[in-house]
Amino acid sequence: MASIPQDAIEFPISDRVFLEPHLPPKDGSTRSPDKPFTTLTFATSLDSSLALSPGARTVLSGPQSKAMTHYLRSRHDGILVGVGTAVADNPGLNCRIVGVGGYGGSGDLEGQPRPVVIDPAARWDYSEESKLFQLCRQGRGRAPWIITARRDLPVEKQALLQKYGGRFISLDMSVEEVSEGGKEAGHHRINWNDLLVVLRSNGLRSVMVEGGGHVINTLLEPSSMPLIDRGVVVSPARRFDESGQPVSAARLANVKWYPFGEDVVLCGKVKV
Ligand SMILES: NC(=O)C1=CN([C@@H]2O[C@H](COP(=O)(O)OP(=O)(O)OC[C@H]3O[C@@H](n4cnc5c(N)ncnc54)[C@H](OP(=O)(O)O)[C@@H]3O)[C@@H](O)[C@H]2O)C=CC1
Numbered sequence: 001m002a003s004i005p006q007d008a009i010e011f012p013i014s015d016r017v018f019l020e021p022h023l024p025p026k027d028g029s030t031r032s033p034d035k036p037f038t039t040l041t042f043a044t045s046l047d048s049s050l051a052l053s054p055g056a057r058t059v060l061s062g063p064q065s066k067a068m069t070h071y072l073r074s075r076h077d078g079i080l081v082g083v084g085t086a087v088a089d090n091p092g093l094n095c096r097i098v099g100v101g102g103y104g105g106s107g108d109l110e111g112q113p114r115p116v117v118i119d120p121a122a123r124w125d126y127s128e129e130s131k132l133f134q135l136c137r138q139g140r141g142r143a144p145w146i147i148t149a150r151r152d153l154p155v156e157k158q159a160l161l162q163k164y165g166g167r168f169i170s171l172d173m174s175v176e177e178v179s180e181g182g183k184e185a186g187h188h189r190i191n192w193n194d195l196l197v198v199l200r201s202n203g204l205r206s207v208m209v210e211g212g213g214h215v216i217n218t219l220l221e222p223s224s225m226p227l228i229d230r231g232v233v234v235s236p237a238r239r240f241d242e243s244g245q246p247v248s249a250a251r252l253a254n255v256k257w258y259p260f261g262e263d264v265v266l267c268g269k270v271k272v
């Protein structure tokens with residue numbers, strides 16, 4: 001067996017049982033053949049915050065629920081975050097569970113998910129020193145796919161990605177005009193259905209959406225929420241019907257609370 005890095009995490013078999021009904025089927029089957037099984041998962045504080053302040057890397061999960069996150073990563077082909085998270089956290093987005101590739105598993109990257117970053121303007125200023133690429137060099141993680149609407153992609157950025165086996169994936173996105181500080185600005189808006197179709201056509205049978213706030217809020221909008229297969233903790237914004245009346249926020253069915261170390265984990269099926 002290959003040597004196991006010091007940051008490897010154990011996730012006992014006894015703790016895996018309650019998650020199994022919420023995980024992508026092991027045979028790779030999906031609800032719809034053209035899209036991956038999609039799990040929305042994130043850690044939130046009791047006051048429904050993802051971080052201490054916008055763009056601050058914040059540890060909310062205790063060690064056991066962090067281990068659960070890494071186990072979830074091992075059971076998905078891809079992990080998706082927005083560029084805000086990539087910039088704020090300099091994340092690894094790999095899986096550190098003992099037994100997966102790079103953590104005592106077979107020599108290759110078996111069990112390591114593909115990081116996917118939504119970066120419409122290709123503004124993420126990654127480098128050789130970014131944690132993701134350090135992990136690639138150590139054989140402990142995969143290089144990211146970056147979903148972008150930008151056409152004139154910087155050559156050096158493309159070269160660095162390709163060196164480690166990552167790439168840009170171009171996707172048409174609509175542009176929404178918004179007023180910011182008295183100025184008009186354009187914001188890209190991804191079509192979640194299109195994105196999931198593209199990920200499936202690139203070989204991902206399952207994807208775990210981790211955040212951050214903008215990603216979660218847009219995925220939980222009524223038009224895209226039905227695309228989610230499973231949720232682990234949901235803390236949505238208020239929703240309103242056409243006449244402006246408040247309607248109930250996203251709800252979970254088959255809910256299970258699971259006390260987990262210092263945390264409580266909530267699992268369920270998103271009700272449409
Ligand atoms: N507690 C937890 O479990 C987690 C916490 N976090 C935290 O969240 C924070 C980051 O959240 P946030 O700033 O909202 O950043 P996000 O990671 O949600 O990224 C936001 C940016 O990604 C692009 N993007 C995201 N969604 C879409 C979409 N639907 N269509 C088009 N572009 C999109 C946009 O880029 P552009 O502006 O260039 O158009 C947007 O500004 C950090 O503090 C991080 O630590 C993150 C993950 C998990």
Ligand SMILES: Nc1nc(O)c(N)c(N[C@@H]2O[C@H](COP(=O)(O)O)[C@@H](O)[C@H]2O)n1
Binds near residue numbers: 061093211
């Ligand atoms: N599960 C969970 N708990 C928290 O408290 C978190 N802050 C996060 N954040 C997500 O994990 C990424 C960082 O972890 P790695 O460096 O990849 O191990 C971060 O980017 C968020 O996606 N998650």
